[in-house]
Structure formats: structure tokens, C-alpha cells
Amino acid sequence: MRYLLVEDNRELAEAVIGRLALDGHAVDHAGTLAEAEDCLAVATYDLILLDVMLPDGDGRDFLARSRASLETPVIVLTARAQVSDRVGALDQGADDYITKPFDFSELEARCRAVLRRRGGSARNQIALGAALFDPLAGTLSHGATSVDLRNREIRLLEVFARHPGQILSKGQLMDRLFSYDSDVTENAIEVYVGRLRRRIDGMGVRIETLRGLGYRMETDTA
Amino acid sequence: MTGTGSIGRRLTLLLAGVAALLSVLSWGMVTMLARQAAERTQDNVLAASVTAIAETLRSEQGEVRLELPYSAFSMLGAIGEDRVFYTVTAGDRTLTGYADLPVPDGRGGPGRIVFATGTYRGEAIRIASVTRVVLAGTSPVPVTVTVAQTRDGVGTIAADLSQLAAILAVAFFVVAVGLSAIAARTSLRPLKELTAAVSRRGPSDLRPLRRAAPSELAPLMGALNRLMDRLNLSLRRSEDFIAEAAHRVRTPLATVRTQAEIALRSVTDDADKQRLRQMIRAVDESSRSAGQLLDHATVAFRADDLPRAPVDLADLAARTVAALEPTAAMKEIRLQLDAVPAQVSGDPVLLDSALRNVLDNAIKYSPEDTVVHLQVMSIAHEARIAVTDQGPGLGEGPARALTERFRRGSNTEGIVGSGLGLTIAEEVLRAHGGRLDLGAGERGKGTCVTLVLPSS
Secondary structure, eight states, X not given: OEEEEEOSOHHHHHHHHHHHHHTTOEEEEESSHHHHHHHHHHOOOSEEEEESEXXXXXXXXXXXXXXXXXXXXXXXXXXXXXXXHHHHHHHTTOSEEEESSOOHHHHHHHHHHHHHHTTOOGGGOEEETTEEEETTTTEEEEXXXXXXXXXXXXXXXHHHHHSTTOOXXXXXXXXXXXXXXXXXXXXXXXXXXXXXXXXXXXXXEEEEEETTTEEEEEEOOO | OOOOOOHHHHHHHHHHXXXXXXXXXXXXXXXXXXXXXXXXXXXXXXXXXXXXXXXXXXXXXXXXXXXXXXXXXXXXXXXXXXXXXXXXXXXXXXXXXXXXXXXXXXXXXXXXXXXXXEEETTEEEEEEEEEEEEEETTEEEEEXXXXXXXXXXXXXXXXXXXXXXXXXXXXXXXXXHHHHXXXXXXXXXXXXXXXXXHHTXXXXXXXXXXXXXXXXXXXXXXXXXXXXXXXXXXXXXXXXXXXXXXXXXXXXXXXXXXHHHHHHHHOOOHHHHHHHHHHHHHHHHHHHHHHHHHHHHHHHHHHHTOOOEEEEHHHHHHHHHHHHHHHHHHTTOEEEXXXXXXXXXXXXXXXXXXXXXXXXXXXXXXXXXXXXXXXXXXXXXXXXXXXXXXXXXXXXXXXXXXXXXXXXXXXXXXXXXXXXHHHHHHHHHHHTTOEEEEEEOGGGOSEEEEEXXXXX
């Protein structure tokens, strides 16, 4: 997935880019509306994350201006929390909004929801051995069988799928699965890995436990 | 405001005063003219009478002779029942009539009629007198003919006319007062209409007044419009200021949170991780409080002058559920919606805010892997959205107190919240003539929050 992030706060932008890159997304960064227009002129994006207050104008005005010619879904990042502001953003053609400061898990969840609504799942399927994983729809299919995965199972499988053959520690997995304000222990990861193992049983995909190190996904090459 | 009396009453009194003055003046004028006219008539008749008598003067054998023609007195009878006196003197000798009748001085010279007013036998009289020179033998003798008449008739005529004039003046006055009242009301009507136009408006309707007004009211309308402009501007400025302030506060908070998350990924020590988590939680808490305070202000502001539109609670619930689904999914919470159409009339922005706060609470306090159930119902004259969760319930203490500002339940420790969510929801519902019901869920488990609104 290719994202365009329009955000003038450099530190926040870097953190968002770093986080989205972990999920295997390519992110272009524009600090101003002018830069954003340059980016849009030369590349096609799957999703735009748009800040409201930018040095050269209001992100919502930009949205209202370019909505007609722009097919790409937009999530507005806003520090304005007032109800009327949020409704205003949606009226002007945003697909969703998220208020700063936000939880990265929530940003991911909202991105995924918007992409799913816009029906962008077909090109985003990941082959896992003989199985086909659709992270947006949340399905894993192998031959005639198809299973619907639950939210955390999807995210867990997506992390494994983006990093095939790599060892992922419990800490790394926790970061992706839980928002930071929830008090969960690493035991929770064992629970979810256990559940995912049962779901993918017979799909030609395995998750191995490497004691003291973490987990690794293997696919049957046969 | 201290009243300085009514303009309408003042205007009416002023106009009535002018009418009264005019009435009295015209009555006085008519009375005076009537008396003058009556007196002139009497004078003319008296003059004709003395002239008629004087015409008969002749000299006969050295004696002055005269006849008293009947017509000379009959014409005097035309003026009321007045008594007539006369005297004719030749030199110092009275030829005939009342010798003691006062004779005015013959200042006018021979042949000219002289008038005078006097008293005779206790009555006011008008006297006309003419002197002719008659040759009695060889010497010319001045003969004075004097006729007098009492003035009762003149007085009666004058009084009759004056009474008539008084009746007319009073009638004029009454009509004038009525017309002044109407005139005052008519000329003040634009002012009343302007007042009505301003007072019909809601507190946030600051559009300029656009209506036809008489030129006297134009400065007032101009001043009002300028005032509303300034008010509007300062209101917009403070809204912009709040938005700008929110941006300024939240952007660095976002940076702090981001850095803390990055740090959390790289530290391995459990105590450090715990510290970073607490930091993130504090940031969330303050940004959430800031947001809800602003929401609360917005609700208070909009509730004063509620814009109403038809809203289907089923649509509203579906939209809100769609918006919060990603948040719920993060905790593996399923949002289940059962809805029938339920029409209400209200402000969709505020209603959305109320439901969002309630649903957000439900998600926040629900354990993982549970269901939050939304049911939209239409019962009798009420439309309801019941939000039931499988959380820990409302905890100890009276449920009602939870809608107070900054009040949080006794069992909310460890969960980020500002204590304003239910307050906002309740204020929105109250502004719509509805209420917020708090209770336990099915079989006494969990929490059921019901938004109740009057159906439309």
C-alpha cells in the first residue's frame, strides 16, 4: 500500500511513517499543501492522511477543492476536537478523521476500515504458501476452504506475512496488537498465537515457537 | 432599564394638547365674531331707525316738527324682545321721548350717526344718535334724534352662537384626540415591527436586519447591524481561538505520545515500560479532557438555539456504529445494532455527539471479546436508543450522579476518561426535551444507557 502523509510536524510525521513502514506500507511525506499537490501529480496513492492546519492553508479547503478529481480515500488528522469540526471534515469529503494525539493502533484500524469500505482489497492479497490472505477483508483461503479471521488474528497474521521467515519477539507483536493504554502482559500474545494456529490449521502455514526468542512463520513449500 | 414613558402616549398627549388649544382658540374667535356681528346688526338697525326718524324732521311755522314712523320702531323689533327708548331734542329742549335718555356727544358733526354704549334704568343699552340742523323760522336749530335699545337680544344671539361653537370645538377635540392616538400608533408601528423582528431571533442568529424601514429608523437599524457584526466577529474569533488553542496544545501532545511509543518499543526494562505507559496514559487523559471540554462548550452553545431537522435514529445509530467500529475492533468488541425507524426532530450534530459519547463509554468499559448491543426502538411517543454492554456495571453509588460534570464511577480506575461523556449526552438530550436513563443490563449484568427522545 502506498500512503501519502500530509503533516507539517516533522517528528509526528517521522513516527507515523516509521510505524506504517513496519506494516510494509510505503509512505510519501508532504509538509505543505503545495508539496502534497506535487506528490499527487506524479504518483497514485491508496490512502491520504491529511492534517488540517498546514503552513500554507487549511487541509479541509484542500480537500473540498480536490475531492472532485481525487478518487483516493482521505483520513483527516485533526487537533480540533470540536463536534462541529469533525462533522465538517466528513461533509467536505473525508472518509474518516482521527483526532491528535492518536493511538497508532487506532490509526491502523481506521486506515484498514476505510480501505475495506473503498473496496481496495483485491490488489492487497498476500500469498502464504498455497493459501491466500486478504488482510482487508480478513479472510484466509486455501482451495475451497476459507476462514474469517477476527481483528487481532488478522493483524497478527499480517505482521507474520509481512516478515516471512523472520523471528518476531513477543514485545514486537504486542506493540502491533494492543494499544499502549491497555494493561496486557506478554501472556496475551501466547493466547492469540494459539488461536491463530488453530484457525490456520491445514492451510499450509505454520507458526513456530522459538523458546526465549519469539515466533516465526513458515510456509509449506510443497 | 429605566423607562422614560411611552413615546406613543407622549405623542398622543402632545397632539391632543394642540387640538385642545385650537378648539379653545376657535371657540373664542367664533364667540367674539358672533358678538361683533350681532352688535353690528343692532347698530345698522339703530342707524336705520334714527335715520328714518330724522328724515321726518321739518320746520313748520318756526317750530320743529317730526313724525315717528312706525317702521322706525318695527325694524328694531327684529332683534329679540328688546325694549326701545328714544328721544328727540332740539337744542336743549326735548321734543319727544325720554328726556333722561343719555345722548352721546355729537362729535360726529351734523348728519353723522354716532353710536355709544351706556346704561339706562339699570340696563345696558346701545345708543344711536344723529343731529340734523333744522331751520326753525330764521334760526337754525340742531335737532338730535336718539334711539336706544337694550342689548339682551344681542347677548342671546351671541350666547347661542357661542354655545354652538363650543359644541363644535368639543367635537373637534374628541375627533382630534382619536386621530392623534391612531397617528401615534401608526407612526410607531415600524418601531414595533423592528422590535418583533429582533426579539424573534435566537441568540446565535446574528445576520444583519434586512427590512424596509422609515428613514428615522435607518440609523437605529444601522447601529443594530453594526453591533451584531461586531458580536459575530468576536464570537467567530473566540471559536477560532479555541480551535487554534486546541491545535497548539494537541500537536505537541501528539509528538510526546509518539516519542513515548517509539521509546516503549526500544526499552526492555519492565519498570521503564510501565513508566512510559503511564506517560502515554496521561497524555491521552489530558487530550481527551481538552476535547470533551470543547465539546461540552459546543453543546452548551448550540443547545441555546437548537437547529432542528428531522433525524432518523436508526440512520444515526448506523453511522455512529460505523464510525466506532474500528475502535471496538481493537478490543475485539462486536457492535450489534437492532434498529427500527424512529423519527425525531433535533440537531444531528449534537445527537451524534451524545450517542458517540455513550457508545464510546460502553466500548471503553467493556472487557475484550464482548458484545455491545444497540437497540433503536419507537415506543408510544418516545424514540429510544438503548446501549447495553457486558462491562462491570455502574459500580457503587447513585447512577444519576454519573451525569454530573467530572464525576466518574467508583470502578473506573485505570481507564482513561474525563468524566464529561455522560454529562454531554445528558445535556444534549435535555436540550431536545428528552432524558438519559442509566441502569443495569440484562439479568443485572453490565450497563444499559438509554437515550430517550420525544418522537416527531
